[in-house]
Structure formats: C-alpha cells, structure tokens
Amino acid sequence: MNNFKERIATELIAVRNRSLAYTEAEDDLLVRQHSPLMSPLVWDLAHVGNYEELWVLREAGGITPLRPEIDDLYDAFKHPRKDRPSLPILGPGEARRYIGGVRGRVLDVLDAIDPDSPDPLHRNAFVFGLVIQHEHQHDETMLATLQLSREPGLVRDGDLPPGGSGGAEEVFIPAGPFLMGTGTQPWAYDNERPAHQVDLPAYWIDRLPVGNLAYAAFIDDGGYDDPRWWTPEGWHWRQESHAAAPLFWTRDGGTWWRTRFGRPEPVPMDEPVQHVCWYEADAYARWAGRRLPTEAEWEKACGWDPSAGRARKYPWGDDDPGPGRANLGHRAARPAPLGAFPAGASAYGVEQMIGDVWEWTASLFLPYPGFRSFPYREYSEVFFGKDYRVLRGGSWAADPAAVRTTFRNWDHPIRRQIFSGFRCARSAGPEQA
Numbered sequence: 001m002n003n004f005k006e007r008i009a010t011e012l013i014a015v016r017n018r019s020l021a022y023t024e025a026e027d028d029l030l031v032r033q034h035s036p037l038m039s040p041l042v043w044d045l046a047h048v049g050n051y052e053e054l055w056v057l058r059e060a061g062g063i064t065p066l067r068p069e070i071d072d073l074y075d076a077f078k079h080p081r082k083d084r085p086s087l088p089i090l091g092p093g094e095a096r097r098y099i100g101g102v103r104g105r106v107l108d109v110l111d112a113i114d115p116d117s118p119d120p121l122h123r124n125a126f127v128f129g130l131v132i133q134h135e136h137q138h139d140e141t142m143l144a145t146l147q148l149s150r151e152p153g154l155v156r157d158g159d160l161p162p163g164g165s166g167g168a169e170e171v172f173i174p175a176g177p178f179l180m181g182t183g184t185q186p187w188a189y190d191n192e193r194p195a196h197q198v199d200l201p202a203y204w205i206d207r208l209p210v211g212n213l214a215y216a217a218f219i220d221d222g223g224y225d226d227p228r229w230w231t232p233e234g235w236h237w238r239q240e241s242h243a244a245a246p247l248f249w250t251r252d253g254g255t256w257w258r259t260r261f262g263r264p265e266p267v268p269m270d271e272p273v274q275h276v277c278w279y280e281a282d283a284y285a286r287w288a289g290r291r292l293p294t295e296a297e298w299e300k301a302c303g304w305d306p307s308a309g310r311a312r313k314y315p316w317g318d319d320d321p322g323p324g325r326a327n328l329g330h331r332a333a334r335p336a337p338l339g340a341f342p343a344g345a346s347a348y349g350v351e352q353m354i355g356d357v358w359e360w361t362a363s364l365f366l367p368y369p370g371f372r373s374f375p376y377r378e379y380s381e382v383f384f385g386k387d388y389r390v391l392r393g394g395s396w397a398a399d400p401a402a403v404r405t406t407f408r409n410w411d412h413p414i415r416r417q418i419f420s421g422f423r424c425a426r427s428a429g430p431e432q433a
Helices: 003-022 027-031 041-060 080-087 092-114 125-147 212-220 232-241 278-287 293-301
Strands: 168-173 176-180 196-200 201-208 250-253 255-260 261-267 359-363 389-392 408-409 426-429
Touching: 003 041, 003 092, 003 125, 027 092, 041 125, 092 125, 092 408, 168 196, 168 293, 176 408, 196 293, 201 293, 212 278, 232 278, 278 359, 293 359, 293 389
Parallel strands: none
Antiparallel strands: 168 201, 176 196, 201 426, 250 255, 255 261, 359 389, 389 408
C-alpha cells in the first residue's frame, strides 16, 4: 500500500475510533431518543457502516451486499429522525459487529483501488473521502445528541489557548472579483463546485465571531422582546418557541449559566456565542446595526488571497490545520476564547473563520452556476431552495478532514442544537468603496 493509501487508511481508523468513543455508553443511552430532532446514537453508528457498504463495497468495489435487508432502515430519506426509534434497527452489539465486518472489506477495496482511474468514484480515491467526511459529520451529530441528552461524563474536554486582546473589531474587504467554490479540491462535494468568479462590492466583516458578552448585551437590552429586530418569520418563531437566550442558557440572579454536556457552568463571556439559530443571529445583527454576511462575502474574507490572486484551502494557506491555527477535531468540547488563533488569520486578517462555531450566513442554500449532482442527488440537490440557510467554517466538533474554506453546511433557520454561531458584516459606504 503506497503512502497515499496509507494516509487514507489512517483517516479511516481515526474516524472509526471517534465513532466508537462517542458510543461507549450503556445500551439504554444508545437506543434512547434524546430529542425528536436527533436519531438514537445506535442508529448513527450502524448508518455510517451501511453508508460505507453502499458506496465503497458495492458501488466502488462491486462486492455482493452483506446486509441488503437493512438498507431501508438506514436510508435517511425514507425515515425522519423522529420515527427512527420505532424501526427494528440493530442493537449496539450487533451494530458494532456489522460496521466492523464492513470495515475489514473496505480496507481490501482500498488496497485494490486505482486513484488514477477515470472512474470518478475511484479517481483520487474520492469514494473514501466521501465516507470519511460522512462519518465525521455523523460524529458531530452524535456530539449534538450527547449535548441534548444532558448526561454528564460522556464527552471528554481538553485545553485551549488563551484569548487575545486588542485588534480591530472589523476588517475592510475591498471591492473586486474572486474565485468562489473549487474545481481542484479532490474530496470537495458537488455543492462546492464548480469554481466561478463572483464580483463583490466593498464591505466590512467582523474580525472575530460574535462573543457571549456581546450577545448577552443584546438580551439585556430586550432584544428578544422587540419585534423591530426580527423578520416576520423570526418573530413568529420567537413567540412560538418562547426562546429568551441561546439554547442551554439560564439566568441565575445576575449570572448567565449554561449546561455543557450535562454539567452547569457560568457562561464564559470571552467565547463565541453558540447554539443560536439563524433567526437569533439575524436579529442580533439588526440590533447591532449590521447584517449577516452573504456566503460569498464570508468565503472571500476567509479564503481569497488578493496578492496571489488565488483561493486558499484554509484561511492561513494550504497547510493542514495545526494546534496554533484552529480549534477543530474535538480538541476541547467548546469554542476557544476570542482571539486565540492569530496565526490562523486569513489573508485579509479575519480570525477564527475555521473551527469553534459554524457561522450562519445570510444566504439560502442554492446551487452554483453549472452545478451537477455527484454521486447522488440526495446529498445536495434535494435541499436547494428557500428552506435552508448556509453555514460556513466548521465548529470545534468538526474534523479537519471535513473542513475547508469552500465547504458549505446548511440547516433550517430554526435549528439551535447544532454548534452554530455567527459574525456580522456591513456594506461599505461610497467614500470607503
């Protein structure tokens, strides 16, 4: 096995160890549904194995199906999350045996695959990038489920660097074209393609994500009770949900507390705000006299290198993320303090755009010009339209293998259980442009 394939094998082992670590718990916790928004953890565990079987073993390897009778149970488009506990899904022990059996055959396919093949699933080992990223995404979903369970002691924490002080609040992004999306990243998804030129007017964008201290000021100023700051849909959500703070926040006297993986703690005011939905982010931005950036504005500020006239894979360049550049891969079970990663700044000087929290943008999830579905419509195409807003950047729970400047996440504007935050932007005035 050559070095390229050895690196893929290492990634496969790492992501599987992660999935197993998040499901090292009593069977009752794994089979229970902790929220109708989420699947039982054991469903996610077997689903990642079934996805591997479908795409690596059957589609890429031509191997006879191992368990075709369970395909329907793990088809995410046939069964909404709220209905999955009623399905005859595999129990924890059987799920572990099944995914282990699939994985052994997956490594055989990896050994035989030709990454120079014209077959798009084989070329650059795309099918392995597909399953590795898919499993990491489900691992992040598992972490969201574990947070909703409010069970303590299930999720490890870790150390993070201290925050930084000083620096401009906003960064100016000059007018001009840039190349959005990608045609060169071998494991990029269909919705990131093709690369295309976008010409933007000048704008300002926050150097850092909006922090808990700033968001608490919005709450204290009555932001949740003033319909001026909310869209009509957002105000309807606010009244129906009775939300008065980010999810998992409570106030005790003059102190804000949050419950993080089953344990209460004072809200750290120097962290990016987390667990807010799009409507909350949009309302805050209006209250602050700002707006959410479009995803094109976000991507230009994050990945465009104006001096080189090209896009970077990450804000700092093309080198892989390291401990001094971003908070990724569940290094700790929380966002890092604001200003913790000056070495991870973009060419324009915008910081913490990768890791910490997914950032809501103003944009609907729509296809790029020239979009083509691959390898299946249900990954992206069926979600295009007015129902979903785009998030960018990746959270502390996202793995580096599943994050880049062009990566597009999306969700309903009411979702708060995800590790989501935001930063603000504003258009430049005529004299600045």
